[in-house]
Amino acid sequence: MSNFTVAIPDDLLTDAKVMAAKAGTSVNALIRTLLDGFVQNESSPMSGNLEILLKYSLGQITPKKAVKLLHLENEAALEKITLHAGFPIPRLSLQETDAMQKRFGEMLDKASS
Amino acid sequence: MKCGIVIVDTGPLKTLAYADSLELLLAPGIPVHISDMVICELRNGQQFIGNIKALEFIESNMNNGLDEIDTGVPQIAEELRKLGVDPGDESIRRIIDRLEDDSDWEYALLVSEDEKFMRTADPKGQTYIMTTRPFLQELERRSMLDDAEALMQKAEAAAIHAGETPGRGQLNRSREWNTPPVSNVLVRPF
Numbered sequence: 001m002s003n004f005t006v007a008i009p010d011d012l013l014t015d016a017k018v019m020a021a022k023a024g025t026s027v028n029a030l031i032r033t034l035l036d037g038f039v040q041n042e043s044s045p046m047s048g049n050l051e052i053l054l055k056y057s058l059g060q061i062t063p064k065k066a067v068k069l070l071h072l073e074n075e076a077a078l079e080k081i082t083l084h085a086g087f088p089i090p091r092l093s094l095q096e097t098d099a100m101q102k103r104f105g106e107m108l109d110k111a112s113s
Numbered sequence: 114m115k116c117g118i119v120i121v122d123t124g125p126l127k128t129l130a131y132a133d134s135l136e137l138l139l140a141p142g143i144p145v146h147i148s149d150m151v152i153c154e155l156r157n158g159q160q161f162i163g164n165i166k167a168l169e170f171i172e173s174n175m176n177n178g179l180d181e182i183d184t185g186v187p188q189i190a191e192e193l194r195k196l197g198v199d200p201g202d203e204s205i206r207r208i209i210d211r212l213e214d215d216s217d218w219e220y221a222l223l224v225s226e227d228e229k230f231m232r233t234a235d236p237k238g239q240t241y242i243m244t245t246r247p248f249l250q251e252l253e254r255r256s257m258l259d260d261a262e263a264l265m266q267k268a269e270a271a272a273i274h275a276g277e278t279p280g281r282g283q284l285n286r287s288r289e290w291n292t293p294p295v296s297n298v299l300v301r302p303f
Contacts, residue, residue, distance in 0.1 A: 100248075
């Protein structure tokens with residue numbers, strides 16, 4: 001294990017020592033844990049399939065493209081595995097939904113007047 | 114002058130059926146019109162509980178706040194398919210044309226969950242498109258419903274359950290015509 005010198009603001013170091021003591025560990029171990037988590041997170045991004053599903057769920061790629069990338073039979077299968085992966089099926093934007101709701105409200109008001 | 118809600122695909126009916134809330138369609142007290150093609154599609158998938166519930170609801174409320182729009186498309190559906198025309202798309206086109214031509218119509222909201230329709234339809238005049246979610250949200254705002262989001266989640270969960278039934282395949286809308294599907298995951302809760 002190598003030694004590495006890092007400059008930390010005094011206040012932060014004081015707080016870190018208190019937090020480390022409360023957690024029953026040391027600042028050294030704390031930094032190692034945080035650094036390890038960062039490196040692992042950066043070097044192991046979400047797997048390809050999940051990333052595609054996430055992009056589809058966020059509306060960043062079309063259903064057609066997601067179906068093609070995942071080699072699925074159809075959009076129904078895409079919806080199913082998207083829900084199984086824990087991602088919501090893409091929705092219309094809030095602005096679009098709000099505009100629809102507003103028009104519906106106007107229609108109801110008009111019908112009742 | 115006429116106004117009303119026009120159901121142009123099976124999605125909204127299936128969503129409400131899975132949420133056991135079909136009666137909400139009539140809650141606003143304005144006429145609800147359902148395309149004959151939608152009813153035809155529901156009949157073609159009667160192995161699904163959602164379709165059965167929707168058909169029962171339509172039957173028990175026909176001419177009592179709810180009516181059928183005769184587009185004439187179900188009668189020529191097979192011919193249209195042979196020509197590469199989707200009968201559902203054709204029925205929607207005819208409904209929109211009719212609404213635009215008929216000056217008696219003051220206000221119409223086409224309710225759909227069909228993504229292609231949402232992307233491509235461009236009705237004119239006082240004809241607008243709406244999905245199930247804003248419909249329910251407005252009912253919630255008017256205290257006709259407790260929680261629109263909870264209802265959508267209930268429908269979504271029921272759809273997943275329907276898709277998870279062991280030994281069953283997945284619904285494909287084109288297959289719904291050719292070889293009736295044995296489960297239904299095509300509820301699209303917006």
